[in-house]
Amino acid sequence: MAEAKSDLLQGTLDMLVLHVTALAPLHGYAIAQRIQQISREALQIQQGSLYPALHRLEERGLLKAEWRESETGRDAKYYALTKAGKKALEDERSNWLRISQAITLVLRTVD
Numbered sequence: 001m002a003e004a005k006s007d008l009l010q011g012t013l014d015m016l017v018l019h020v021t022a023l024a025p026l027h028g029y030a031i032a033q034r035i036q037q038i039s040r041e042a043l044q045i046q047q048g049s050l051y052p053a054l055h056r057l058e059e060r061g062l063l064k065a066e067w068r069e070s071e072t073g074r075d076a077k078y079y080a081l082t083k084a085g086k087k088a089l090e091d092e093r094s095n096w097l098r099i100s101q102a103i104t105l106v107l108r109t110v111d
Helices: 012-023 028-038 047-059 083-108
Strands: 063-069 075-081
Touching (some): 012 028, 012 047, 012 075, 028 047, 028 075, 047 063, 075 083
Antiparallel strands (some): 063 075
């Protein structure tokens, strides 16, 4: 599970990683920064959560990785979404929207 200012549900970090890598190939630090930026600082992904998620997604064939020179001139492993990753992201996004709408309905219920 991701360590964040707001705790993430199991599997949510994977979905967020797939989403930001769908926008453009990124290295690990940039992925964490992008999630933090998009969430308006609400989510701060720690390396101890991010890198195991990246390796897990790569092993499952949802991300592909290649070494490239980063903007700092150092070599970094860049992650990009695969075709299978795109399908998994679509499925996860759909499932997330369905579940979050159901939870919102429950939370809006007043005794």
